[in-house]
Amino acid sequence: MNKKSRDNSKSPLRMTRQRRVILDELRKVTSHPTADEIYNMVRRRLPGISLGTVYRNLEILSGNGMIQKIESSGSARRYDGNVKIHYHVRCVRCGRVDDLPLSTLPVLERAVRKGCGYEILGYSLEFVGICPNCGKLPKTKKERQDKNGTQRK
Numbered sequence: 686m687n688k689k690s691r692d693n694s695k696s697p698l699r700m701t702r703q704r705r706v707i708l709d710e711l712r713k714v715t716s717h718p719t720a721d722e723i724y725n726m727v728r729r730r731l732p733g734i735s736l737g738t739v740y741r742n743l744e745i746l747s748g749n750g751m752i753q754k755i756e757s758s759g760s761a762r763r764y765d766g767n768v769k770i771h772y773h774v775r776c777v778r779c780g781r782v783d784d785l786p787l788s789t790l791p792v793l794e795r796a797v798r799k800g801c802g803y804e805i806l807g808y809s810l811e812f813v814g815i816c817p818n819c820g821k822l823p824k825t826k827k828e829r830q831d832k833n834g835t836q837r838k
């Protein structure tokens with residue numbers, strides 16, 4: 686990695702109008718929308734924009750550290766306009782992702798930094814569960830088996 690690309694905290698990413706609107710819309714919400722959802726939000730302000738353009742700009746913005754990408758196998762990639770370290774909880778049924786109302790755990794960060802020999806650049810921590818909406822629905826057969834004996838009620 687050369688010096689130029691390393692200290693990119695101030696390097697000016699060319700902010701096209703499209704990029705600005707995408708960033709703007711994403712920062713307004715805490716719902717961690719998928720690219721499709723962002724496309725629908727952005728389209729109200731930029732009716733001509735294509736889904737491909739939205740995708741491409743989301744990749745550029747996340748590559749630049751201006752937004753966060755939330756990836757987990759088996760569910761659609763989501764995006765977060767909040768790039769400060771914070772913790773997520775994800776619903777295994779509908780894929781909804783919420784922020785956890787927790788402060789970060791410096792003790793955890795310090796322990797990792799000391800312990801592994803890596804230069805730690807960041808991390809993500811995600812809990813999984815069943816969201817309040819999905820919790821109202823009966824459990825699937827598989828979930829009953831998975832949680833054998835530990836399910837409430």
Ligand SMILES: [Zn+2]
Binds near residue numbers: 815817
């Ligand atoms: Zn859910």
Ligand SMILES: [Zn+2]
Binds near residue numbers: 771
């Ligand atoms: Zn978040």
